[in-house]
Amino acid sequence: xxxxxxxxxxxxxxxxxxxxxxxxxxxxxxxxxxxxxxxxxxxxxxxxxxxxxxxxxxxxxxxxxxxxxxxxxxxxxxxxxxxxxxxxxxxxxxxxxxxxxxxxxxxxxxxxxxxxxxxxxxxxxxxxxxxxxxxxxxxxxxxxxxxxxxxxxxxxxxxxxxxxxxxxxxxxxxxxxxxxxxxxxxxxxxxxxxxxxxxxxxxxxxxxxxxxxxxxxxxxxxxxxxxxxxxxxxxxxxxxxxxxxxxxxxxxxxxxxxxxxxxxxxxxxxxxxxxxxxxxxxxxxxxxxxxxxxxxxxxxxxxxxxxxxxxxxxxxxxxxxxxxxx
Amino acid sequence: xxxxxxxxxxxxxxxxxxxxxxxxxxxxxxxxxxxxxxxxxxxxxxxxxxxxxxxxxxxxxxxxxxxxxxxxxxxxxxxxxxxxxxxxxxxxxxxxxxxxxxxxxxxxxxxxxxxxxxxxxxxxxxxxxxxxxxxxxxxxxxxxxxxxxxxxxxxxxxxxxxxxxxxxxxxxxxxxxxxxxxxxxxxxxxxxxxxxxxxxxxxxxxxxxxxxxxxxxxxxxxxxxxxxxxxxxxxxxxxxxxxxxxxxxxxxxxxxxxxxxxxxxxxxxxxxxxxxxxxxxxxxxxxxxxxxxxxxxxxxxxxxxxxxxxxxxxxxxxxxxxxxxxxxxxxxxx
Numbered sequence: 001x002x003x004x005x006x007x008x009x010x011x012x013x014x015x016x017x018x019x020x021x022x023x024x025x026x027x028x029x030x031x032x033x034x035x036x037x038x039x040x041x042x043x044x045x046x047x048x049x050x051x052x053x054x055x056x057x058x059x060x061x062x063x064x065x066x067x068x069x070x071x072x073x074x075x076x077x078x079x080x081x082x083x084x085x086x087x088x089x090x091x092x093x094x095x096x097x098x099x100x101x102x103x104x105x106x107x108x109x110x111x112x113x114x115x116x117x118x119x120x121x122x123x124x125x126x127x128x129x130x131x132x133x134x135x136x137x138x139x140x141x142x143x144x145x146x147x148x149x150x151x152x153x154x155x156x157x158x159x160x161x162x163x164x165x166x167x168x169x170x171x172x173x174x175x176x177x178x179x180x181x182x183x184x185x186x187x188x189x190x191x192x193x194x195x196x197x198x199x200x201x202x203x204x205x206x207x208x209x210x211x212x213x214x215x216x217x218x219x220x221x222x223x224x225x226x227x228x229x230x231x232x233x234x235x236x237x238x239x240x241x242x243x244x245x246x247x248x249x250x251x252x253x254x255x256x257x258x259x260x261x262x263x264x265x266x267x268x269x270x271x272x273x274x275x276x277x278x279x280x281x282x283x284x285x286x287x288x289x290x291x292x293x294x295x296x297x298x299x300x301x302x303x304x305x306x307x308x309x310x311x312x313x314x315x316x317x318x319x320x321x322x323x324x325x326x
Numbered sequence: 327x328x329x330x331x332x333x334x335x336x337x338x339x340x341x342x343x344x345x346x347x348x349x350x351x352x353x354x355x356x357x358x359x360x361x362x363x364x365x366x367x368x369x370x371x372x373x374x375x376x377x378x379x380x381x382x383x384x385x386x387x388x389x390x391x392x393x394x395x396x397x398x399x400x401x402x403x404x405x406x407x408x409x410x411x412x413x414x415x416x417x418x419x420x421x422x423x424x425x426x427x428x429x430x431x432x433x434x435x436x437x438x439x440x441x442x443x444x445x446x447x448x449x450x451x452x453x454x455x456x457x458x459x460x461x462x463x464x465x466x467x468x469x470x471x472x473x474x475x476x477x478x479x480x481x482x483x484x485x486x487x488x489x490x491x492x493x494x495x496x497x498x499x500x501x502x503x504x505x506x507x508x509x510x511x512x513x514x515x516x517x518x519x520x521x522x523x524x525x526x527x528x529x530x531x532x533x534x535x536x537x538x539x540x541x542x543x544x545x546x547x548x549x550x551x552x553x554x555x556x557x558x559x560x561x562x563x564x565x566x567x568x569x570x571x572x573x574x575x576x577x578x579x580x581x582x583x584x585x586x587x588x589x590x591x592x593x594x595x596x597x598x599x600x601x602x603x604x605x606x607x608x609x610x611x612x613x614x615x616x617x618x619x620x621x622x623x624x625x626x627x628x629x630x631x632x633x634x635x636x637x638x639x640x641x642x643x644x645x646x647x648x649x650x651x652x653x654x655x656x657x658x659x660x
Contacts (some may be wrong), residue, residue: 114636115590121577122632129625245460258453291467298461305453
């Protein structure tokens, strides 16, 4: 087997084993209902995590995702409810705003040559601040279109529901995978993550690509915010607080290297599903409190980072792991 | 260069603080009024120092970490854990010394964990501390069993709300900690070690410096500071809230350090300036509160400040400015 796929295989194997253990304890977890809910409940996280994967493969980090999700939800709610726009028009505006917000962050990272985490930290404050100024309360969205979309699902055999937003997440993963592996932009992202200087010397337009990466990340954050507003039928400025960490955790658990240059979009899907599995297990157990989720995810994160270190130091690629922190 | 120059006093940070205080005074004329009551000082100015203390304490620990090109994202979560430990110990009737020691030891353990991951496993600091940032709040909730643990131990409450020589206790603690840390950094070789690691870690270890031990110590100290801040935050509200204690404070602490002029590229740091940065942040917070603007503006103001500082710290802008200055036959920027 190509050693390139080893971390991905390890993640997939761990997911299958973990799911198997869960089923052994609670046979009811083996149903299309649970699987369908996995997709629906984690749709917004998955979509945002695809964006985070691109950013992390390029060697950067985006801490503003959760705030962009909150802002996108509030903006859609305000545009639809207060201004009376059609949801589709509102979505278009939200996505354009989100993408240009990300492009601005990308430009700041490239032109000011500052670490991405501090720029996106400022972006996080900015997005949450704007969202809180638009409204401080949760705005309910009551629109024909929202009801239609929320009620839309494909009935799976066994009574499970593949909802529209769950399907959208799978679609985003598919398109994300195609962009990463089949387009020039995708190769640029990997090249920059591997070594920015060599990439620039090879003729990769580093500036434009960096701007594009962060624009894509925030665009998907905006899309995730729209999905979140569909999921909850409301917009709330404090929605998805701390979600950026879940997204980063999903990416890392999915086998993407935080040092950049290596990773798979598909791995992130497994990472999201593994987090969903932890949550579902805790719900099934009933006696464990929800705070175990955080501890379990923290442990998983630790395990996978350790695993990455072991796999990559075994391949004699230690120097790359010790690259200066972003 | 031991003489005090005008340029030493006219640091941009001090100017910024003066501007913010002046603005606060304009929107709220009673801002500088300080009264003596019940054996302690009262007033908006004292409030700024008091409320800024937890972030100042975090910033003391964070400064040296950032100076080695690291970062500790877990301080907020460690605050919650330490607060939970202190509150739980106080509830079962432990004396103050046990409560404090317990909380500080837990903070030290968290810091050692972070430090071990960074120094010995060679993880990126940002990633290594992310683990505890995610899991820490879960641990805190495990300790408090999901509820907000309230306590009424007067000794512990004194740590958060008492006063010494008229000054609020948190401010006194922050001040003592700052002076102690500054002396250790500047009167021993420690500061030099930190700067050497921040400038070039491999070069530092080739010169025979035990970089791993130094880094481990710095993260352990960061954890200790976070625990202290956590105890103060818990004592201030007389309870430990695992969800909200120290929420976002890691970001405030990083911001304070950056405002204080410590370079994110490592190698240059100043602990007192970081504390000044924390005071500036709190002066902005208080200013927004007293001016009657919605507190949500705080986030936007903070974001703008970060962007402004990034632009000023940026090498490329610096090059442009110094080139312009050189052309004008003036001395380059400080």
